[in-house]
Amino acid sequence: MPRSQVPVVVTGLGASTPVGGDAASTWDSLLAGRSGVRPLTEEWVADSPVRIGAPVAVDPSEVLPRVQARRLDRSAQIALIAAREAWADSGLEGKASETGIDPDRLGVVCASGIGGLHTLLGNYDQLLAHGSRKVSPLAIPMLMPNSPAANVGLELQARAGVHTPVSACSSGSEAIAYGLDMIRSGRADIVVAGGTEAVIHPLPIAAFANMMALSKRDDDPTAVSRPFDKDRDGFVLGEGGALFVLESAEHAEARGARVYVELAGAGMSSDAHHIAQPEPDGIGVMAATRKALDDGGLQPNDVAHINCHATSTPVGDAAEALALRKVFGDAISGIPVTAPKSMIGHLLGGAGAVEAMATVLTLHHGLVPPTINLDHLDEQIGLDVVHDGPRKLGNGSIAALNNAFGFGGHNVVLAFRRP
Amino acid sequence: MASNEEILTGLAEIVNEITGVPAADVQLDKSFTDDLDIDSLSMIEVVVGAEEKFGVKIPEDEVKNLATVGDAVTYIKNASPEA
Numbered sequence: 001m002p003r004s005q006v007p008v009v010v011t012g013l014g015a016s017t018p019v020g021g022d023a024a025s026t027w028d029s030l031l032a033g034r035s036g037v038r039p040l041t042e043e044w045v046a047d048s049p050v051r052i053g054a055p056v057a058v059d060p061s062e063v064l065p066r067v068q069a070r071r072l073d074r075s076a077q078i079a080l081i082a083a084r085e086a087w088a089d090s091g092l093e094g095k096a097s098e099t100g101i102d103p104d105r106l107g108v109v110c111a112s113g114i115g116g117l118h119t120l121l122g123n124y125d126q127l128l129a130h131g132s133r134k135v136s137p138l139a140i141p142m143l144m145p146n147s148p149a150a151n152v153g154l155e156l157q158a159r160a161g162v163h164t165p166v167s168a169c170s171s172g173s174e175a176i177a178y179g180l181d182m183i184r185s186g187r188a189d190i191v192v193a194g195g196t197e198a199v200i201h202p203l204p205i206a207a208f209a210n211m212m213a214l215s216k217r218d219d220d221p222t223a224v225s226r227p228f229d230k231d232r233d234g235f236v237l238g239e240g241g242a243l244f245v246l247e248s249a250e251h252a253e254a255r256g257a258r259v260y261v262e263l264a265g266a267g268m269s270s271d272a273h274h275i276a277q278p279e280p281d282g283i284g285v286m287a288a289t290r291k292a293l294d295d296g297g298l299q300p301n302d303v304a305h306i307n308c309h310a311t312s313t314p315v316g317d318a319a320e321a322l323a324l325r326k327v328f329g330d331a332i333s334g335i336p337v338t339a340p341k342s343m344i345g346h347l348l349g350g351a352g353a354v355e356a357m358a359t360v361l362t363l364h365h366g367l368v369p370p371t372i373n374l375d376h377l378d379e380q381i382g383l384d385v386v387h388d389g390p391r392k393l394g395n396g397s398i399a400a401l402n403n404a405f406g407f408g409g410h411n412v413v414l415a416f417r418r419p
Numbered sequence: 420m421a422s423n424e425e426i427l428t429g430l431a432e433i434v435n436e437i438t439g440v441p442a443a444d445v446q447l448d449k450s451f452t453d454d455l456d457i458d459s460l461s462m463i464e465v466v467v468g469a470e471e472k473f474g475v476k477i478p479e480d481e482v483k484n485l486a487t488v489g490d491a492v493t494y495i496k497n498a499s500p501e502a
């Protein structure tokens with residue numbers, strides 16, 4: 001397909017993750033192989049089938065002013081903190097009109113897989129215990145899944161449209177793909193895009209555990225999330241998010257913005273196979289990968305790195321690896337891959353955005369962060385998984401892919417390129 | 420039972436908790452919307468907080484009549500159980 005579209009670049013990054021309160025500390029932790037998985041200490045943990053998780057490293061309610069924090073679900077708190085950082089990182093300050101950005105040309109796409117679960121269930125507890133009068137008048141604006149996007153839009157004065165794609169664990173990547181579309185289609189010059197999630201709560205933990213999706217080991221928290229390892233047995237639930245400032249290359253150049261990388265393309269597909277299991281032959285993932293390459297005007301041999309979805313479930317990791325072997329053939333042995341969930345766990349709607357950020361920084365700094373806990377690579381996998389410390393990437397114009405897949409059979413692959 | 424002064428102090432604490440407005444700014448002659456910038460959602464929070472703190476009922480129909488902090492203090496005083 002000819003690349004007739006407007007080139008889009010990444011000019012700002014912000015994050016709050018289990019291994020850092022911002023993008024820089026998250027990146028440093030990933031390079032150092034530091035795990036954010038730890039024992040959970042809440043009272044309810046005693047009755048929980050799983051007693052570990054990966055909470056954000058810095059409590060967002062302590063970063064925001066008190067009054068603002070109490071009007072936002074934790075998921076929106078995380079998004080707002082990440083948006084502020086990304087906005088500042090791209091050299092912008094204050095509301096759009098105060099910083100020389102046309103509000104009518106600024107959009108927001110911020111995803112969440114589940115939404116304001118703490119607000120929803122917290123208010124339900126109040127209702128049951130004390131009656132309807134105790135339900136907060138702010139409950140709906142706090143629990144609606146578009147609340148993070150809406151609050152980022154309010155903060156930055158975005159008038160080109162504020163959107164919330166929901167596709168389970170690929171939501172954060174899908175948001176970035178929609179941001180790309182908004183700019184390419186001429187609906188915006190600049191879009192703040194990404195994802196957030198905060199659902200470390202007994203209900204989703206019980207539900208995921210009953211699906212057999214979570215590892216139930218809790219003897220050594222930092223060793224539990226082990227993508228591609230032959231002893232992997234499920235994911236670890238984390239919380240966090242990341243937001244990008246995406247911008248048409250022309251707009252970025254006109255204001256002299258620093259450019260991390262180009263967001264070259266995106267590929268999306270759906271398995272139409274099962275509500276919660278990946279298609280075992282990797283057909284959907286292959287399709288999304290090929291679409292991302294085509295959309296980005298890339299050949300398979302342009303790809304120098306792949307940031308894998310790799311949740312650490314036995315079936316999911318195998319299906320993803322199979323799809324990559326099929327798309328890239330023998331060349332896959334020369335493409336270093338990594339799996340950040342080994343350190344941050346699974347951030348659901350935040351996962352794709354945080355891991356896409358890691359992919360951008362990998363290209364920007366020329367360093368692939370390691371996958372930890374890879375003691376015995378599962379022989380089925382057949383990928384060059386970076387472990388035992390970061391690995392250098394080559395120079396020049398190279399591309400990297402970020403994979404994200406979600407319950408429902410959603411597949412999203414983002415393609416980034418270093419100019 | 421609570422004096423007007425105690426009700427004002429208690430109300431100021433609630434307003435501060437919900438809106439961040441300094442408690443000292445919450446005076447009898449201040450309008451909730453015009454002076455303290457309290458929107459309709461936050462006003463409901465203030466009312467529920469006041470009901471809890473002072474053990475009174477403030478019916479929804481009554482809330483629109485509470486334009487100033489003084490209105491609220493008077494209403495709470497009159498509605499107090501021992502009044």
